[in-house]
Amino acid sequence: MNAEIIAVGSEMLTPWRQDTNSLYVTERLNQLGVAVNFKTVVGDKPKHLVDAVRIALQRVDIVVTIGGLGPTEDDLTREAVAEALKASLKRNHELIAQLYARAATRRMTLTRNNEKQADVIEGAVVLENPNGSAPGQWLDTVYGEHRKLMLMLPGPPSELKPMMDEQCMPRLRKVLPKRYIATRVLKAALIGESVCDARIAPLYKEFTDVETTILAHLGDIQVNLMCAKPALDLARARVDSLASKIEEELDDFLYSSQGETLEQIVLYYLEMKGATLSAAESCTGGLISERLTSISGSSRSFVGGAVVYSNELKSEFADVPPSVLERHGAVSKETASALAEGIRERCDTTLGVGVTGIAGPTGGTPEKPVGLVYISVSDGKQTDVVERRFSGDRARIRAYAAQTALDLVRRKLM
Amino acid sequence: MNAEIIAVGSEMLTPWRQDTNSLYVTERLNQLGVAVNFKTVVGDKPKHLVDAVRIALQRVDIVVTIGGLGPTEDDLTREAVAEALKASLKRNHELIAQLYARAATRRMTLTRNNEKQADVIEGAVVLENPNGSAPGQWLDTVYGEHRKLMLMLPGPPSELKPMMDEQCMPRLRKVLPKRYIATRVLKAALIGESVCDARIAPLYKEFTDVETTILAHLGDIQVNLMCAKPALDLARARVDSLASKIEEELDDFLYSSQGETLEQIVLYYLEMKGATLSAAESCTGGLISERLTSISGSSRSFVGGAVVYSNELKSEFADVPPSVLERHGAVSKETASALAEGIRERCDTTLGVGVTGIAGPTGGTPEKPVGLVYISVSDGKQTDVVERRFSGDRARIRAYAAQTALDLVRRKLM
Numbered sequence: 062m063n064a065e066i067i068a069v070g071s072e073m074l075t076p077w078r079q080d081t082n083s084l085y086v087t088e089r090l091n092q093l094g095v096a097v098n099f100k101t102v103v104g105d106k107p108k109h110l111v112d113a114v115r116i117a118l119q120r121v122d123i124v125v126t127i128g129g130l131g132p133t134e135d136d137l138t139r140e141a142v143a144e145a146l147k148a149s150l151k152r153n154h155e156l157i158a159q160l161y162a163r164a165a166t167r168r169m170t171l172t173r174n175n176e177k178q179a180d181v182i183e184g185a186v187v188l189e190n191p192n193g194s195a196p197g198q199w200l201d202t203v204y205g206e207h208r209k210l211m212l213m214l215p216g217p218p219s220e221l222k223p224m225m226d227e228q229c230m231p232r233l234r235k236v237l238p239k240r241y242i243a244t245r246v247l248k249a250a251l252i253g254e255s256v257c258d259a260r261i262a263p264l265y266k267e268f269t270d271v272e273t274t275i276l277a278h279l280g281d282i283q284v285n286l287m288c289a290k291p292a293l294d295l296a297r298a299r300v301d302s303l304a305s306k307i308e309e310e311l312d313d314f315l316y317s318s319q320g321e322t323l324e325q326i327v328l329y330y331l332e333m334k335g336a337t338l339s340a341a342e343s344c345t346g347g348l349i350s351e352r353l354t355s356i357s358g359s360s361r362s363f364v365g366g367a368v369v370y371s372n373e374l375k376s377e378f379a380d381v382p383p384s385v386l387e388r389h390g391a392v393s394k395e396t397a398s399a400l401a402e403g404i405r406e407r408c409d410t411t412l413g414v415g416v417t418g419i420a421g422p423t424g425g426t427p428e429k430p431v432g433l434v435y436i437s438v439s440d441g442k443q444t445d446v447v448e449r450r451f452s453g454d455r456a457r458i459r460a461y462a463a464q465t466a467l468d469l470v471r472r473k474l475m
Numbered sequence: 476m477n478a479e480i481i482a483v484g485s486e487m488l489t490p491w492r493q494d495t496n497s498l499y500v501t502e503r504l505n506q507l508g509v510a511v512n513f514k515t516v517v518g519d520k521p522k523h524l525v526d527a528v529r530i531a532l533q534r535v536d537i538v539v540t541i542g543g544l545g546p547t548e549d550d551l552t553r554e555a556v557a558e559a560l561k562a563s564l565k566r567n568h569e570l571i572a573q574l575y576a577r578a579a580t581r582r583m584t585l586t587r588n589n590e591k592q593a594d595v596i597e598g599a600v601v602l603e604n605p606n607g608s609a610p611g612q613w614l615d616t617v618y619g620e621h622r623k624l625m626l627m628l629p630g631p632p633s634e635l636k637p638m639m640d641e642q643c644m645p646r647l648r649k650v651l652p653k654r655y656i657a658t659r660v661l662k663a664a665l666i667g668e669s670v671c672d673a674r675i676a677p678l679y680k681e682f683t684d685v686e687t688t689i690l691a692h693l694g695d696i697q698v699n700l701m702c703a704k705p706a707l708d709l710a711r712a713r714v715d716s717l718a719s720k721i722e723e724e725l726d727d728f729l730y731s732s733q734g735e736t737l738e739q740i741v742l743y744y745l746e747m748k749g750a751t752l753s754a755a756e757s758c759t760g761g762l763i764s765e766r767l768t769s770i771s772g773s774s775r776s777f778v779g780g781a782v783v784y785s786n787e788l789k790s791e792f793a794d795v796p797p798s799v800l801e802r803h804g805a806v807s808k809e810t811a812s813a814l815a816e817g818i819r820e821r822c823d824t825t826l827g828v829g830v831t832g833i834a835g836p837t838g839g840t841p842e843k844p845v846g847l848v849y850i851s852v853s854d855g856k857q858t859d860v861v862e863r864r865f866s867g868d869r870a871r872i873r874a875y876a877a878q879t880a881l882d883l884v885r886r887k888l889m
Contacts, residue, residue: 346768347761354760
């Protein structure tokens with residue numbers, strides 16, 4: 062079975078906004094063994110929308126529309142789907158009553174326009190929306206002699222997600238052929254995409270029944286495995302078998318075999334070892350701290366640290382001796398080491414990490430070019446420091462520096 | 476004139492990766508007065524790709540394909556476009572020579588497969604790609620008795636963007652009817668989307684020739700204005716006239732009338748006043764520092780600060796008296812004020828900002844629920860502190876707290 066997702070809304074045809082809902086819906090459909098073959102973004106022009114729905118009905122089994130179910134003039138998905146299917150729309154009086162009841166509890170007055178949210182396509186099942194006003198619709202129908210499923214979902218993620226999970230997934234499970242899907246997400250840090258692929262391709266090519274996808278982003282590699290079988294045990298066994306071969310091949314580049322983020326793994330290792338961490342960040346400017354503290358519960362292992370952009374603060378907060386700064390410069394092995402050692406002492410943590418470098422685009426010199434970054438980890442007894450030369454723009458250099466720092470902490474804890 | 480963008484690649488039909496290139500291409504097309512009517516994502520199956528190109532040729536004037544021009548078996552855009560147009564593909568020997576020359580300077584050996592990158596559609600102009608191996612193609616042709624432009628661009632953004640700017644834009648300008656487009660981006664902080672719309676809708680509804688779009692994201696509002704006229708002066712005058720009315724209406728909620736980010740504006744005000752800033756962040760965990768330091772040149776005004784997750788560090792780095800923490804708690808007006816005052820003193824800056832709160836999902840109590848955040852700004856003479864109760868998940872609460880802190884600094888500097 063395959064699907065097309067149609068995201069409806071003119072704002073997603075501007076340079077400023079993109080459809081992200083389809084990622085969520087894709088994940089859920091994939092769990093049921095349904096592949097997404099096409100995604101279409103279409104605006105609020107009725108003819109465009111009708112044509113997009115017709116094209117989708119011709120080329121896939123399941124059509125999911127997202128958005129365009131609200132009360133405004135631009136919300137035309139109901140009308141367009143009805144026209145594409147040559148079906149009629151009927152105003153559902155029970156739904157109208159619900160709309161007015163909902164408005165009353167919110168002390169809102171409804172304009173007549175709102176009533177169109179109660180228009181239901183002939184033969185469709187209404188999908189209740191406890192998180193918003195516009196209900197969704199589910200239609201199991203025939204188009205051009207083929208059976209088609211049509212799902213109409215609201216655009217706001219807080220309405221879409223529960224409706225997909227609680228109302229569409231059980232219905233899809235009943236209707237779709239029984240298949241069991243096992244998935245695994247393996248993650249590795251700081252290995253090139255092509256190098257990674259060259260190393261694991263001989264492995265996954267032997268598992269033709271496991272779909273393997275490699276994604277790389279700013280020093281983070283994600284290997285996705287998916288297998289569908291008539292029984293869950295069979296699917297799991299295949300995925301696990303390939304996963305362990307990949308784990309062995311990628312060795313210590315691999316940091317997670319269950320899809321966790323690098324910051325989650327670092328915090329997990331810290332907690333497991335009863336260790337704590339602090340960070341002194343110059344060129345990453347808070348990025349390492351921000352990634353760690355984005356995880357709930359991080360305060361148990363990550364106490365904080367300092368953003369030491371100026372030389373004065375490097376000394377004030379991480380006790381970097383002014384003589385080191387003078388002799389070796391702010392961007393040097395020595396300063397990185399002193400940052401890691403100093404912040405560790407000052408924060409009284411098991412480990413300290415220090416980063417200093419030139420994120421650019423200005424500030425580079427022939428000896429110390431943009432992209433040069435020193436990263437150090439200290440445990441009080443031993444201080445490791447690495448030199449890296451990252452390419453790309455400011456954001457990329459900072460992201461790679463933060464990723465490398467977190468990975469060094471992980472390796473130190475291994 | 477209107478366009479469709481077809482993003483080619485199976486990875487964009489997974490739950491993990493989405494097309495972002497189309498935003499860039501959309502921006503460029505909009506600059507020429509070309510509206511994007513559809514966006515399609517399609518995988519590597521030849522039939523799907525051919526059909527998608529055919530559908531696009533039937534419904535728009537300009538078709539832009541992105542991706543699928545590389546040397547692998549999955550790179551099938553050339554073949555698919557040729558089939559859709561019923562045109563032939565010819566191997567271009569000059570391009571083959573260039574491919575081998577390029578590989579030689581990189582000390583790479585080329586497999587025969589690479590030669591398909593030199594296949595050119597009958598009648599197409601080759602778009603050189605100085606940043607990669609796969610050239611693009613430009614085709615001005617007729618399909619079903621209508622003139623169509625077909626642009627085939629490579630997927631990597633570092634190849635796509637220069638090719639679009641340097642080779643496609645001049646060609647499009649020559650071919651498209653002369654229209655002049657003026658745009659303005661106004662930005663406001665911490666005003667609700669519907670409140671903002673209610674206030675400015677009466678204004679922009681009077682300017683029917685200016686297209687107005689409002690986008691809201693995590694406390695950041697963006698109002699986009701666009702106007703097309705036969706002369707640039709006319710277009711600019713209309714956009715500027717509406718912009719000044721909106722500026723007046725939104726008053727001090729508005730922080731930028733030229734599209735700058737809030738952190739850029741804060742840094743600009745700091746520099747203009749010869750002032751400096753430091754930050755002591757608890758619940759935002761480095762987010763404020765990270766946003767400021769993401770801007771090149773920020774070191775002139777933002778010296779850094781501390782991420783003070785633990786109580787100990789609040790005292791160690793921002794001199795918060797332990798008695799304040801004991802009496803009022805880490806999440807309190809008093810602690811926020813002490814953080815702002817303390818970090819300002821310690822970093823010797825004009826202004827200090829302090830943030831403390833409960834980002835959740837755990838750690839809330841009936842008196843101090845998840846989402847409660849105190850934010851303070853001090854200039855040494857006066858310390859302002861605000862209490863906010865943000866809703867949503869951890870990421871949203873942190874984002875709103877950082878946005879509010881930056882906005883308070885901006886207001887202090889105004």
